[in-house]
Amino acid sequence: MNFESLRERLAGIVGADHVVAAEFCAPYAVDDKAPRAVVFPADAASLSEVMRLASSERLSVVPWGSGTKIGLGGIPARVDLVVGLKRLNQIIDYEPGDLTATFQAGMLLREAQTSLHRSGQFLPFDPACCEQVTIGGILATNSSGPWRHRYGTARDMVIGIRVVHADGTLTKGGAKVVKSVSGYDMNKLYVGSLGTLGIILEATLRLYPLPAVERTWIATFLTGEAAACAVAQILHSTIVCARVELLSSFAAQSVGRQAGCALPADTVAVAVSVGSISEAVDTQISAIRKLCHQEGAVAGFLVEGSAQESVWRAICDFPSASGDGRSWTMLKASVPLTKVLETIHRAEALGRDLGLESAAVSDAGCGIVRLYWRDETGSPEKDPAAIAKGVEELRRWVLRDGGSLVILSARPAIKASIDVWGPVGNALFLMQKLKQQFDPQGLLNPGRFVGGI
Template sequence: MPVATSLTDGLHAIVGADGVFTGPALAEYRLGPATPHAVVFPRDESEVSRLLRLAWEEGLAVVPWGSGGHQSLGYPPSRYDLALNLRRLNRVLEYEPADMTATAQAGIRLADLQRHLESGRQFLPLDPPLASQATLGGILGGNLSGPLRCRYGTARDLVLGIRVAHADGTITKGGAKVVKNVTGYDITKLYLGSHGTLGVILEATFRVYPRPPAEQAWWLSTPELEAAHALAIRILGSHLAPSRVELLDGPAGRACGSPAQGPALFVSIAGVPEAIRAQANDLARMAGEFGSVTTEDPAAPRTWAGLSDFPWLNAERNGKGHGAIWRGGVLPSDCARGMRAIHEASSEWADTAMAASVAHGIVRGTFRAETPEALARSLAASREVLAALGGFLVVLDAPAPVRAQVDVWGPPLDGVGVMQRLKAAFDAKGILNPGRFVGGI
């Protein structure tokens, strides 16, 4: 669609001619059936503010954009005029190793941020899927996490303060640059995981942690999933301080490098070498109690990345033609029960691979099936069995015909009315990522 000259002029006036793309470049910004009129690349927060002000006045719908890696999440936007690409806001603004805090702009790639924090031998302990490309803003907006949350928690535990551009261009901050702070509402939490529907994250201040001097990992395999899970619960309730405890079914294990064919537990422990040795002995003893075979993982860092990226990247691609990936939650004590129930509910229609971060009861997986209908049935049946355990399932990525049959977010949860009122209070004209989040927010 050609862009109205007056709009292009308005955008050029704010970000310069080289900061606006139209035409064929827009293909990669397509979401569902919708393609924006333009993608804009602001250079600083004041340009973001002016762009939003323009969008607010003209009623243009704006989709904030980082690397785009997780844009499959959610419904397609109900309206879509501008993609707001934040990749030029990519600086580390403050880093004080002695305070264990850092402030960076939203468009910085996590990998680049980590390189910066190397200078203080520290890191931001977030390991979301597709971390090599993911931007800070995207990770925070989606509240993305990975296996490392077992030890360090999620963005909501790490982010201390935030700067946000609101729908009308107003810029506000929440929180502070200190590790403890009870001053007014902890409004920062609202923006984390809000998928850009309440405001555009400009920068964030977060806790960083010392890089552990060493880290080692093991595969603990058992014939049955339930035994591996019971071992995980035992480890998590013990004095061991693991960084990751991942429960994988056979297909997920094989995709992520497990030496066993069947179910496996992946455990990594970080710290000083003598402490790792001592804990490794305890781990082997516990594993023995559960009849588990322990194998040290030789390729640890590569395996860690593979586990984070599962099932986005490394799930088995061969076999049936249509794929979907999903994420669900159950009680930590229900991980094996949930995984087995999903397997039983979906095996008639689809091939399955699943992994669970046991400490937090987060299960993620992939289905591959011959037809979109079979995929949709697998997802719906799996959602049902998790719901029976009090849990939930969110579809992260699936072909459009599947989305037409399965609600990607699932049934509305308690408090959705409050959420809708918050959306209306923060974005009365509904211009920020409209229609993409739960309850049509």
């Protein structure tokens, strides 16, 4: 089918104003591969019809929320059609008394939070790009941030889901109540699948009450070892932390500048937030301050209100907080808690060997370490193959301790030299069988998921 015919048929489904012409599709490119068309359905019926058209014409499809997570995944085998979900942006159902709500996939997280806050509730989602990310993007990538320490992952919040499959079939799983346990928990299958099994249309999510008070203590240390010891003491105490982050020296300085909180130079930082009633928060912050002091903290700061929001936004979205136009190669390592600091040191050493600036932000209570490499100021762009080789070396080191390493975002030239996901063991066979059952033509995000699925 030529582009004019495709555009006419898509316009017949969603209206001409909601189809982007080929010459304007460059902003929707995935790893430099631009689609032939971009379409924005407004409801389940039009999304299903778009997928039926794609299936009949064997067009590959990339679901698109706001594009904040589009760097995740391998280089696509092809990109024919981008299906944008920005018009699917409503709260379908909200039951404050049940602590549940149903959201369309294209709804921005910040708009969802604004609505929930009016009832004193919130979604414990704080991924990168939290001002632009959509509910569907969070679920498709199972993105999480510092709140994961207290509340779990995005997958843990899902209790119901509606999905449009590659052939246009609409299915649903789960329910609108938390304790729905009959049958297989199919709704969790789509979370983290990168849209390769179906396009998430809407999801019913578990909510939480907003804490009456939340405050953050930031402590700085001369060494990573002292900071890691403080984190260990906090984690093994009776303190109920909402977020526990360990920031390398480079990351701490960038976050401090972005948040207007001047941290001492050449120090590693620990940021811990606590939410509860005022008296409980004061008691726990005091305990955190004491533990940090015992482990050699050289400075400490109490942060609350708008300053606290700025600090955590900068931590969650570190690449933007440190942005000056140079792109980061972004990695996520999952390691045992006792290996967090060693992983940071290993990545920094490899970065130095490659002539790259390095930074690290760790959800230290979960063993998640986000690692960042970029070219040094004024230096020529490094060889992509050399960077890929460095990632492979770091991955081999992480795997020795039973961990994993995924590339979150990198230039296409780097991705072309490496498996962005890494080994998945004998589970790959099962994943391939699932893909074959759910998308036998291989139309949804082909080539971007593990094993080239």
